Amino acid sequence: MYLTWLDSNSWLIEIGGKKILVDPWLVGPLVFGNQEWLFKGSRKSDRQIPENIDLILLSQGLEDHAHPETLKQLNRNIPVVGSPSAAKLVQELGYQQVTALTHDEIFNLNNNVEIKAVPGSLIGPTTVENGYLLKELESGFTVYYEPHGSHSPSLKEVAPIDVVITPIIDLALPLVGSIIKGTKSALEVAQMVKPQVMLPTAAGGDIEFDGLLLKFLKAVGTTEEFRAKLAENNLATKVLEPQPGDRIEVPLERRVTNSFAA
Template sequence: MSANPPKDAKSPQPPIKLRRVGLFETSVNTEVIPVRGLLEGINDIGKFIVSMKKHVKLGEKPEVEWIIDKTCNHRGDKLLHNKGIAGCPHCNWALDLKTLTYHNGYRKQPLKYHIEGRSLHVQTSIDLSNPYQSSFKGDFKIRWLNHACLHIEAGGIKCVTDPWLLGPSFLGSGYLETASCKEAVHCLVNADFIFISSNRSSCLHPQTLAFVPKSKPFLIGNFASKSIEKALRGLGFTEIYTLEFQEIYEFSSFFQFSILKAGDGSEESGLYLCLSGHDVIINAYGNYLNTFNLPTDLTLLCTSFAGATSGFPFCIDNYNSEQKKALHTNHLEGLKQQLELLLESTNASYVMPIATPYIQEAARDQEVQNANAKNALDYGKQICDTYTRSHRESPVVWLQPDYTLTLEFKENDLIQWREDVHVLKRDVPQRYVDFYTRTFVYDANKLINYLKLSGYKAQQIVAFVPTDGSFEKVVGPIVQADFATQSFKIIEANAIITKQQGYRVMVLKVRGEILACVVENHLPFEEILRGFHCRIQRTPNVYEAQFWRYFSHFYTDSKPYTIQLV
């Protein structure tokens, strides 16, 4: 069964009544660190690393330069200190303790503290609570529709999150593992509002949003780049509520919410909800959400677990196949540890994995698909069971995502309703590959003009190498960009710079038609990386956070284009 966009996507919607109610109440958690025995320089002590200006001598006041926790700002894993570098074994982030800056450019903030006698009193975390929450717990419903798309209902308000229900994401690369049902599209069209957590196409999916009336209200976080808002307006939507992070809003006392920002500096977000008195967190892609300063005693936690949604490490040619396998295994282990940390910080009663796997189904991506292992969802249940045995009297219930089920949460109970569904047809990947190859033609001069107008300046050289689908054959002129001198020119292959003193250097092989599509339509560059459409050689071998963020968020003005399949 297929689904078609409505002919009239401008059907009137009743006005949505949204109001800001206030802020979370906060309570600061502190730990006491004895300073006796601390030496000048770096001291690695338990959960913390302390830099002292000098040795602590008897009778003298301690002189502290800074204190940091050993928490990686990417996903909250534990940093391991070795010779002035604190590295994360799961995500490969590395912190230089001389500058408190990760190798990708993100800065770690020191902890606040005060000195009392011979001890340091360190602020470690903040507990959040909703002072406007009803003391009465009523009913709410939630239904997983696909991937990170949920249908939520409480107090007569219906919300859908991150709708991707059909067609591929990431420029014809990512395909839903399970075909959606027609009823999911009906839920989307009839929702009172839609929450979009990110501008990635697995959350903000133009092909799915073609079904939505242009007057539909959207809720988004107030990111600096405005990339989500620009993308939605580019698709013709007009009712966009850009909301401040960590502020509580409501449609009624039965439906309150707050948007929370990722803690790793990325423009990703999650959603706190208070539904008929129940606390819920929904977080598809927000790494280290709100630095894990979250409400506790949740009824429901919806979080990513399966993994396999990044171009790292498979697109990085600095690694051989065995190294890529090891790095990816570490990434999956990090997601398991993240679930453990979230259980500890939220004490959730129910957990549902979302951002469920998508697959690289096109024939040309089979090598990536074969290597791109996922965490089995059953392993998440084991983690919940282990946490129950050590921390709780009542079990943490693992809820397997199933779009045939509507979950109705009562005051102290859960009822599951089986729904009738009509499954949509699966997509044929090669038809999308053919569409992009047929429609978009690489033009070096267009790329040069695009880069000149970007306004991006950095000590960075990038060579853009357009290739065929297998990255073996160069299909057009190579463009080299020196963003420090603002020099953009066509070069021969033997003139590619691979290393330059004082520069970050990247050789970026990209499928020619995909690069053309991104440039022509001002799409986020990260769509190239997340779609495995590139192969990268970089010096130094660290994530180019500034480059990818700028060209994925600040220098975007997404233009809609029609996908015509033959």
């Protein structure tokens, strides 16, 4: 299994001989609702779009997960799996093979990888977006991805999970609280599913941010503090910190895992 972090929440997961592009923001700026004055993310140069993508996987319909400018650059014939909100967006962009997964539904990718949607982040008053469990069918290795730190208790049913990709620090706003939950929730999910490896997501990488919102955002926690919490709780989980663009082979040992099927 190989993982490449492409900044922010964007990942290339190579599992079961397939290349899965997750929540890609690779070209152009990141702006919510055309309000650059409020928040804008940008790079000095665009990221190269990976070749031979087998699947695009989208956890949410928001711009930092289903980035319109990036999706317009990708081949519309690439299959897409996404939350209902993300699936609606890519259908409107002209993608030809789109599967909307609701919670607990499973998508089979060429009998190599099973992808199960699990409850993820609450967006707005009622919409719960997706996290994902990806299982390599030949080896049984599993990857869990949730980009805001909202972890469903149902994960206990498929523990242990080998790789967890989730925030390990908090990003908070005054009066609102944490919009990215990492410090407490990352430890809770580690205790719940006993991963061999954890990797942080939602961090900036090579990105520069501007806008009024930055004056109020507060980051809480560090990777070293999280490693110390794992040790204090007798968890042997390794925390890897890839640099943007680095393709890393994840060191895993085979162990017994449960099926996603009920």
